[in-house]
Amino acid sequence: MKKSLILLLVTVCTAASFAQKFDKEKLDRYLQTLEKNDKFMGSVAISENGKIIYSNSLGYSDVETKTKPNETTKYRIGSISKSFTSALILKAMEENKLSLDTKISKYFPNIKNADQITISNLLNHRSGIHNFTSDDEYIKWSTQKKSEKDLMDIIEKGGSDFEPNSKADYSNSNYVLLSFILEKIYKKSYSEILTEKIIKPLGLKNTFYGGKINLKNNEANSYHFENGWIKERETDMSIPLGAGAIVSTPSDLLRFADALFGGKIISENSLKLMETLKENYGYGLFQMPFGDKKAFGHTGGIDGFSSNYGYFPAEKVSFAFTSNGKNFKNNDIAVAILSAAFKQPYETPTFKLIDLKTEDLDQYLGIYSSKDTPLKITITKNDKILTAQATGQSGFPLDATANNMFKFDQAGIVLEFKPSEKKMILNQGGKSYNFTQE
Template sequence: MKNKHIITLVSLVASTSIFSQSFNSEKLNQYFENLETNNKFMGSVALSKNGKLIYTKTIGFADVATKQKTNENTKYRIGSISKTFTTVLVLKAIDKNKLNLNDKLSKFYPNIINAEKITIQMLLNHRSGIFNFTDGNSYYEWNTQAKTEKDLLEIIAKNGSDFEPDTKTSYSNSNFVLLSFILQKVFKKDYSALLKEYITTPLNLKNTYFGGKINPKNNEAKSYLPKNNEWKEEAETDMSIPLGAGGIESTPSDLVAFSNALFGGKLVSEKDLDFMKTIKDGIGNGLFQFPFYDFKGYGHTGGIDGFTSSFTHFDQDDVSFALTSNASNYNNNNIAIAVLSAVYNKDFEIPNFKIYQVKPEELNQYIGTYSSPQIPLKITISVKDNVLMAQATGQNAFPLDASEKDVFRFDKVGVVLEFKPTEKKMTLKQGGGEFNFMKE
């Protein structure tokens, strides 16, 4: 629900590709075994072609303390992928004449600033201007505590507005919490019941439901963050807070089934699906667009506590992919690239996690602030406890591991920094892009 330090610069480059008729899972299995051996990722993936699962893989633990291994039925919190489910429910409400895209927020919650100007559609495509409450300075002081509808409405109202409605796009969890409350009002049912009635029961998604307190005995995964080469259990957001913005639990296999149903016309009409896929200022209605070579996919990503997730569907070759993770010290986008490369018969590398030993006194030669004419981003390099740290403009500092002489990496977001100390130069590599920096 709330992003942390991530440098996102480049998507995949365009190229032509032909679907691999004989899917070879051997290299992909080696890829995941490498991640598991190096303690980089715990989670699960699923891949389908023409509506049939062709690959699943699960690594890691649902509960580190008890060494409870995960399996294909282990449930993970999927965070903001919940918004795609909520969008489907809103469209169901519209079909039943319980809502209209032009309905004003003031019809339901007149105390929200600009409520008389904000429509249901503006909530769906993040053009309401309502401040994202999970960006509030005190959010992590209360996110583990149960909140009522009244509590959350007061928090959203108090935070106010960032801009005039429908003048620009800005992602806000507040929009989908409000939509959740509106759905409950017009249907006179809890969100969890609506999810079950209109999506999970018709699609037989047995491992998808609105979450509660995490229970490993129910094969639900706890989440973890990396700390000192170990996994530290993350605090749980109380599910009364995210609701339809981020409160659903699921598995990759269920997410793939949901994806196939959504894009196969089993959940919404073709007109409604086109509406969901309509992108404005980078955001659709419950969907984002994801490129892979010359293919165009649609889906959503999610993140809540230590959980991360994503799902994408490509109409070309009818491919759906889903990933769920309860612990990651690696760039999940690289994992998605590897899986999709395998299915589309493209080459991909098994990552090398070797560590190059650097003497503490050698780290000082990299210290400084670097800027680039290519992007409006400065990166400050410092040393803390004999570890090289990097901090990009407006983001948190993150530690760097040396992989070879003058080369450092941060696997979680796929960043590689190559230094030329004598020339005061640094090259940032990420997602296929290269950006040249000079020390100021």
């Protein structure tokens, strides 16, 4: 459900073959290092030619009871749900129940520009319909049950951000509306349609439309890291629908991907429609480059859950991971998984930290501003933990890695302080921003 687009990027990728021995032990060590240093909890799987060749589960599905996850532990997959919803819409098109060119005024006459917006525009985020999960108010009601009328009122009130089909911008509202369209044409709930059209035919035993998390069903709670794993709140699953309400496992996601790209869910022509990109958006798919190879897939995030899956058509290789707690960049994890899969070099990270006294942190405290960005960053401390908070954003803890150097792995942020000059340098994504203490 979270509004994000993560692409997998590496600068060098030479030819490799799965005929070589897959180094399971090295990938195990990489993931176990993340687990040991409280960087990742979740499950991972890789398949080749429709056969799962690697799976692993780490951390805890429930921290309070120290319950370990396994291959059938189920996670909320967030926006990966959009790939399922897109496939369902195209399947309905194949059954002559709808047309991609149909204007949504047929279903939702009260939405702004409804007579200009097509079902196709919803699928590739070109509708202009405002994304309700971007609103500040969303977090206040996201744990409350909402009816179709409630959600329609919210979407209608949100209005339009741009003229339909003039550009693309990610909006969960689009896929909530697509879910309602499916329910209207089949006269069944989204959950029933999903089960009937995809889950049962593919035998996805650990995939379903989510409800309240049930630990007895081997479902995972989700967490964020703040000097320890802190349990996250639960979005009420009446809200995300086909935009983000599906629960699954990496193994089931691989079975779904292999079936989708293998022509077992929709036709080859429909699949080509899903893969056709306009301003980086397909129908429920993104393209994910890995060196000279290209995958189609999607990322997901809801509450403390995050997920990623991709399928490489040329190599017939797919990967997926689901996480219920991360304190490290998902993109780096994905790159390591794919490097292992394609026999590329990758390093197991080290997490050597230095131990500072609480008084050592006093020299960094204050508000920092920059000519490079309107954001201000406030540095505070809680005992021996330094915390940074940018304007309008949540605070995040910093790990001390060297004298005057701190990092936040989850966002790939490194902060370098120069106390004598009252300056701070923020490094992220290959860019540097200079800040001065006010």
